[in-house]
Amino acid sequence: MSNNAQLGNRKFIIAGFFCLIIFIYLCRLFYMQLIDKSYELDSKNNAFRYLTEFPMRGLIYDRNGKLLVFNEPSYDLVVIPRETKGCDTTSLCEVLQISKQEYLKRMKKACQAPNSPRKQSIFEKQMSAKTYAALQEKQYRFKGFFIQKRTVRKYPKPIAAHLLGYVGEINKNQVEKQSYYKDGDYIGITGMEKSYEDELRGKKGTQIAITDVHNKIIGKYMNGIYDTLAIQGKPLYCSIDRDLQDYGEKLMQGKKGAIVAIEPSTGEILCLVSGPSYDPNLLVGGKERSKNFTALYYDSINLPLFNRALTAMYPPGSIFKLIDALIAQNDGLINRNTVFPCQLGYPPMGGKPKCHPHGGGTNLIRSISVSCNSYYSYVFREIVDQKKYPHFIDGYNHWRDMVTTFGPGTRLGTDLPFDKPGNVPSTKYYDKVFGKNSWKSNTVVSLGIGQSELLLVPLQMANVVSIIANRGFYYTPHSVKGVGNEKKIDKKYKVKHFVGVQNQEAYTNVIDGMQGAMEPGGTASANKLKDIIVCGKTGTAQNPHGKSHAVFLAFAPRENPKIAMACIVENAGFGGVWSAPIVTLMMEKYLKGKTDRLEVEKRTLEADLINGKNLLSTEFH
Amino acid sequence: MSRDQNSLLFGVDRITVITYIALVIIGWLNIYAAVFNEDHQNIFDTTQKYGKQLIWISGATIIAFSILLIDANFFTAFAYGFYGVFILANILVVFYGREIKGSKSWFGLGGFGIQPAEFMKFAANLALAKFLSNQNILVSQQFRLKMRDLFKNYKNTFVALSFIIVPLLIIKFMQDETGLALVFIAFIVVLYREGLNVGIIIFFLLATILFILSLIVTKISILIILLAIISGASFLFIKRNKKSLFFIAILFSASAGIVLGTNYVYNHLQNHQKTRIDVLLGRGVVNLKKEGYNVNQAKIAIGSGGLIGKGYLKGTQTKYDFVPEQDTDFIFCTVGEEWGFVGSACVIFLELFLILRCIFLAERQRSDFSRIYGYGVAAVLFFHLAINIGMTIGLMPVIGIPLPFFSYGGSSLWSFTILLFIFIKLDANRLLILR
Incomplete structure (x- = not known):
C-alpha cells in the first residue's frame, strides 16, 4: 500500500503506548509489593x-x-462465636450449670466490641476440675468452644498477702500501653507480683495455625518452625523468712497495725506484716475471686487490703527521741552527761508537754530508757535555737534536713509498690498555719517528742532502728534476695546510704539508752530477754481519732545486730504493753528458733484488740 | 528449523513459539498452585483443573500443528466464512447453549465447555484484515467538516467498525458477557495503524475521560471546566473562522451530551456493574466483604508477595482460597504472591515481549492482510493483558477476561492459540508472497 510509509510511524506510537501502560503497571506493582507493607499484614x-x-x-x-x-493449672473455656454452628448448647449449659438465657447473654457479650464473632473470647473462666473433666469428655459436641490452659497462683501457707500481692486480669489502659499484653491476660496488680512482673511473667508462646477462607484451622504454618514455646517466669527469692512472717501474722491476729523487720547489714526485709490480713488464696480463681475481692474491698472496719506496713502513716511518738538525741549530740549541744530537768512535764512551758513520773531530771542515757518528754523538749529547742543559726527558721530547716536523712518525709525507694513518704512538716506549712514569723521553737516543741504533724510509715520506723543498729547508714529496704536462678539483684540495693549523723559516740550513747529501756526501770523492762541483748525504744503515738497507737522499735543482738524491727499496734495504748512483746517474741523466734516466754506468747496470740478482749493496757506516757 | 520449504516448520518464527510455550507452561504451573490441594498432589490428575488444563494444552498443541499444516491462503480465502460461522455460533449459543454462571454462552462437550465468543476474536480479526486489505484507500485520510462528504469519506470506516461492533453487541447484549465483548474495542488499534484519523480516537478517548470524570465529579462543575478548556483551546489553536466555531460547537454539545448521558447510563446499569465501577473509583462506602472483596483480596495477595514472593505453593492467600476465580481471571495473584515483584515483572515482560514481537513481525509482512492480522493479534493480546492485570492491582474495573495463555480454560487457550498460530503461519509464508 502506497501510504504504508506515511503511516509507518504509527507502529512506534502503538508500541510506545503499550510500553507506557506496562510501565505504569510495573510502578504500581512495585509500590504494592515493595513499599506498601499493609498488604503483607493483611495477608x-x-x-x-x-x-x-x-x-x-x-x-x-x-x-x-x-x-x-x-x-x-486452671482451665478457661473460650469461644469463637461464628464457629458455634451445630454446637450442642443444651448439654453445654448443663455441664456449665448455666441457664439458656445466661448462655445467650454471654454469647452476645462475646460478639460485641471489643470482642468479635471471629475472635476468641473467654466464655467461662477458671473452671473447676470437675467441670473441666465433663467438658473434655464431650468436647466434640461443642463446636466453636475450646479449652485454654492457664495457671493460677496458689499459696502453701496463707501468709504475706500484702507483700506478695496478687495477680489479676489486666485492665484496658495497660493493654493499650504495653504491647506484650492482650485483653484477658493476667498481670501482677500489687506487691511483689507487680514489682517483679517482668521477671515473673515469663514469655508467652505462640503457635501459628493456618486458616482457610472459612476460618477453619488447616495446619501449622511452615510445620511450626516459627512457633515458640512458652517460657516459665524466673523464680524469685524473697528476703522474707517464711516462719518469721507466719509467726508475726499469728501474733498480729486480732490487732490492727504492722510489723516490719529488716536485716540491718543488708537492708533485706525479713518480714512485713500488716494486720488485719487475708488469705492470699482468696484472690485466685474465677467466680470466687471477684466475690472475695468485693468482700475484702468493702470491709471498711478492718481494711484488710490496706497495706499498713507501707502506706499507713502514723505519728512516731517517743521513738522519734532517738533521732533528736543523735542530732543534738552530733551538733555538740549535749553529751552523755547532759541533764535536763523534768517536772512531770516541760518546765519552761508550764509542764507542757506532759511527762510521766520517772524521778525528776535525767541524763541522756536515762532519758532514753525512761522516755522523758521534758528532756526532748529541751533537746529539740537546743537544736532549733542553736547559736550557729541566727535565724530560727534556719535552725528548724537544719533539724528537718537532718531528720530527712533518716528517711522520714521521703519515699525510701523500696522494691514494693505504693510506699508512702510520711511527713516532716516544712516551714512553709507552719507559716501557713501560724502566719509568717509568728511561730517559734516553743510553738512546735511537741515535734521533739514525735507528735504534732510528724508522720512515719512502719517501714521507715524499722529503717530508723536499722540505721541505729548500723551506727549511721542503711541499705534501701528491699524484699528480694535474688531474681532467677543466678539470683541477681538490682545494684541500688547494694549502695550504702549514710545519714546526717556520723558521730559514733552519739550512737553508743543512744544504744546504751535503748539497752537501758529493757532493763529494770526502763519502759520495756517487762520484755527483757535472758540470753539476747535487745536494744529497744517504746513509743506511744497520740492519735486524734482515739486511743494512742503502741509503737516499739528494737534491734538485737547489741553487737553485730541481726534484726531490726518496728511494730505498731493501733489503739493499743502504751508501746511497752503490746508492741514490745510482739517484737521480742519474734526476735527470739528469729534468733533462737523458739521462745521461752510461753505465757507472754499465749497472752499476745490470744489478744483480740479489735473486738475489745484482753485489754490490759493503761494509758500513760 | 529445516530449510526444506515443504517442512512443517519452514519459516516459523522460533522466538514467538518459544515465548508462547514458556507462557503456557508457566501458566499451567501457576494453575497448579492456585487450585493446589493436599489430596491431589499429582499435577497430571485430570479430575483437578491442572490436569484438565494439561488436556487443553495437548489440544492446543494439536491445533497449532494443524494450523501450520494448512495452506496460509486458506485463511485469507475463508476469512469472511469464518466470520459468518462464528457470528452464527454466537447467536445460536444463546438458544442452544448451556447456562454457566448466569450467562448462556457455553456449548457443552461432556465435562468440558466451549465458549464461541472466545473464537469470535480470530474470526473478526480475519474478516477485518480481509476487508481492510481489499481497499485501495485508507480508512480515512483527513478530517473534513463538510457534512456531505462525511458519509463518503467515512464509509470504509463505518464498514470496518461494523466488523467489530456486530460481535461486540451480540456478545454483550445476547450473551451478557461484558468482558469478552469489550475485547473487540482493541481492534481500534488496528484501525489506527491502518490510518484511522487520530481525531476520532482522541474523540473517543476524551469521551471516556469525560465519562469517568462525570462519574466522579458533579455534572455542573464538569460543564464549567469543559467550557473553560474548550474556549481556551479554541482561542489558542484554531483559526477563528466560522468552520472552527462550528467545530467547537459540535465538540461542546457532544461533551455536554456525554456528561449528561453518563448519569443516565450509569443509572441504567445493572447493580453489579454499578458497584464494580464504584469499587474502582472508590465511590461511596465499598464493602470489602461483598463487592470489594475480590479486588481487595487480590491486592492483598499480590501486595504481600514482596520482592521475590513467598515461594512456589507457599502463598497463604493462594493456598487457602482467599481470592475467588484465582485459576482463571485472577491467576496473576498467584504469580504476585508466590513469585513476588520479580516473578510478576517477568510474566508481564514475557507477555509484553510476545506482543511487541507480533508488532515486529507484522511490520515485516509483505501482504497487507498479514500485517493487519498481526496488529489484530497484538491488540487483542494487549487488551487482555492490560485489563486482566489492571483489575488485579486495582487500576481497572473487574471485567472478567483471562490472561492470555495463562488462565485456566480451554476456550481461551485454544482461541489464543488459533489467533497466534494463524499469524505465525502467515508470517512463515511471507517469503512466498510476491508483492
Whole structure:
C-alpha cells in the first residue's frame, strides 16, 4: 500500500503506548509489593491464627528456699462465636450449670466490641476440675468452644498477702500501653507480683495455625518452625523468712497495725506484716475471686487490703527521741552527761508537754530508757535555737534536713509498690498555719517528742532502728534476695546510704539508752530477754481519732545486730504493753528458733484488740 | 528449523513459539498452585483443573500443528466464512447453549465447555484484515467538516467498525458477557495503524475521560471546566473562522451530551456493574466483604508477595482460597504472591515481549492482510493483558477476561492459540508472497 510509509510511524506510537501502560503497571506493582507493607499484614491476618500458650509465672521462695507461691493449672473455656454452628448448647449449659438465657447473654457479650464473632473470647473462666473433666469428655459436641490452659497462683501457707500481692486480669489502659499484653491476660496488680512482673511473667508462646477462607484451622504454618514455646517466669527469692512472717501474722491476729523487720547489714526485709490480713488464696480463681475481692474491698472496719506496713502513716511518738538525741549530740549541744530537768512535764512551758513520773531530771542515757518528754523538749529547742543559726527558721530547716536523712518525709525507694513518704512538716506549712514569723521553737516543741504533724510509715520506723543498729547508714529496704536462678539483684540495693549523723559516740550513747529501756526501770523492762541483748525504744503515738497507737522499735543482738524491727499496734495504748512483746517474741523466734516466754506468747496470740478482749493496757506516757 | 520449504516448520518464527510455550507452561504451573490441594498432589490428575488444563494444552498443541499444516491462503480465502460461522455460533449459543454462571454462552462437550465468543476474536480479526486489505484507500485520510462528504469519506470506516461492533453487541447484549465483548474495542488499534484519523480516537478517548470524570465529579462543575478548556483551546489553536466555531460547537454539545448521558447510563446499569465501577473509583462506602472483596483480596495477595514472593505453593492467600476465580481471571495473584515483584515483572515482560514481537513481525509482512492480522493479534493480546492485570492491582474495573495463555480454560487457550498460530503461519509464508 502506497501510504504504508506515511503511516509507518504509527507502529512506534502503538508500541510506545503499550510500553507506557506496562510501565505504569510495573510502578504500581512495585509500590504494592515493595513499599506498601499493609498488604503483607493483611495477608497474615487473613490466613494465620495465633494461638497463645500461656507461661507459668515464676515461683516465689523465701530467704531459706521455702516455697511461698506456686502455680496450679486452671482451665478457661473460650469461644469463637461464628464457629458455634451445630454446637450442642443444651448439654453445654448443663455441664456449665448455666441457664439458656445466661448462655445467650454471654454469647452476645462475646460478639460485641471489643470482642468479635471471629475472635476468641473467654466464655467461662477458671473452671473447676470437675467441670473441666465433663467438658473434655464431650468436647466434640461443642463446636466453636475450646479449652485454654492457664495457671493460677496458689499459696502453701496463707501468709504475706500484702507483700506478695496478687495477680489479676489486666485492665484496658495497660493493654493499650504495653504491647506484650492482650485483653484477658493476667498481670501482677500489687506487691511483689507487680514489682517483679517482668521477671515473673515469663514469655508467652505462640503457635501459628493456618486458616482457610472459612476460618477453619488447616495446619501449622511452615510445620511450626516459627512457633515458640512458652517460657516459665524466673523464680524469685524473697528476703522474707517464711516462719518469721507466719509467726508475726499469728501474733498480729486480732490487732490492727504492722510489723516490719529488716536485716540491718543488708537492708533485706525479713518480714512485713500488716494486720488485719487475708488469705492470699482468696484472690485466685474465677467466680470466687471477684466475690472475695468485693468482700475484702468493702470491709471498711478492718481494711484488710490496706497495706499498713507501707502506706499507713502514723505519728512516731517517743521513738522519734532517738533521732533528736543523735542530732543534738552530733551538733555538740549535749553529751552523755547532759541533764535536763523534768517536772512531770516541760518546765519552761508550764509542764507542757506532759511527762510521766520517772524521778525528776535525767541524763541522756536515762532519758532514753525512761522516755522523758521534758528532756526532748529541751533537746529539740537546743537544736532549733542553736547559736550557729541566727535565724530560727534556719535552725528548724537544719533539724528537718537532718531528720530527712533518716528517711522520714521521703519515699525510701523500696522494691514494693505504693510506699508512702510520711511527713516532716516544712516551714512553709507552719507559716501557713501560724502566719509568717509568728511561730517559734516553743510553738512546735511537741515535734521533739514525735507528735504534732510528724508522720512515719512502719517501714521507715524499722529503717530508723536499722540505721541505729548500723551506727549511721542503711541499705534501701528491699524484699528480694535474688531474681532467677543466678539470683541477681538490682545494684541500688547494694549502695550504702549514710545519714546526717556520723558521730559514733552519739550512737553508743543512744544504744546504751535503748539497752537501758529493757532493763529494770526502763519502759520495756517487762520484755527483757535472758540470753539476747535487745536494744529497744517504746513509743506511744497520740492519735486524734482515739486511743494512742503502741509503737516499739528494737534491734538485737547489741553487737553485730541481726534484726531490726518496728511494730505498731493501733489503739493499743502504751508501746511497752503490746508492741514490745510482739517484737521480742519474734526476735527470739528469729534468733533462737523458739521462745521461752510461753505465757507472754499465749497472752499476745490470744489478744483480740479489735473486738475489745484482753485489754490490759493503761494509758500513760 | 529445516530449510526444506515443504517442512512443517519452514519459516516459523522460533522466538514467538518459544515465548508462547514458556507462557503456557508457566501458566499451567501457576494453575497448579492456585487450585493446589493436599489430596491431589499429582499435577497430571485430570479430575483437578491442572490436569484438565494439561488436556487443553495437548489440544492446543494439536491445533497449532494443524494450523501450520494448512495452506496460509486458506485463511485469507475463508476469512469472511469464518466470520459468518462464528457470528452464527454466537447467536445460536444463546438458544442452544448451556447456562454457566448466569450467562448462556457455553456449548457443552461432556465435562468440558466451549465458549464461541472466545473464537469470535480470530474470526473478526480475519474478516477485518480481509476487508481492510481489499481497499485501495485508507480508512480515512483527513478530517473534513463538510457534512456531505462525511458519509463518503467515512464509509470504509463505518464498514470496518461494523466488523467489530456486530460481535461486540451480540456478545454483550445476547450473551451478557461484558468482558469478552469489550475485547473487540482493541481492534481500534488496528484501525489506527491502518490510518484511522487520530481525531476520532482522541474523540473517543476524551469521551471516556469525560465519562469517568462525570462519574466522579458533579455534572455542573464538569460543564464549567469543559467550557473553560474548550474556549481556551479554541482561542489558542484554531483559526477563528466560522468552520472552527462550528467545530467547537459540535465538540461542546457532544461533551455536554456525554456528561449528561453518563448519569443516565450509569443509572441504567445493572447493580453489579454499578458497584464494580464504584469499587474502582472508590465511590461511596465499598464493602470489602461483598463487592470489594475480590479486588481487595487480590491486592492483598499480590501486595504481600514482596520482592521475590513467598515461594512456589507457599502463598497463604493462594493456598487457602482467599481470592475467588484465582485459576482463571485472577491467576496473576498467584504469580504476585508466590513469585513476588520479580516473578510478576517477568510474566508481564514475557507477555509484553510476545506482543511487541507480533508488532515486529507484522511490520515485516509483505501482504497487507498479514500485517493487519498481526496488529489484530497484538491488540487483542494487549487488551487482555492490560485489563486482566489492571483489575488485579486495582487500576481497572473487574471485567472478567483471562490472561492470555495463562488462565485456566480451554476456550481461551485454544482461541489464543488459533489467533497466534494463524499469524505465525502467515508470517512463515511471507517469503512466498510476491508483492
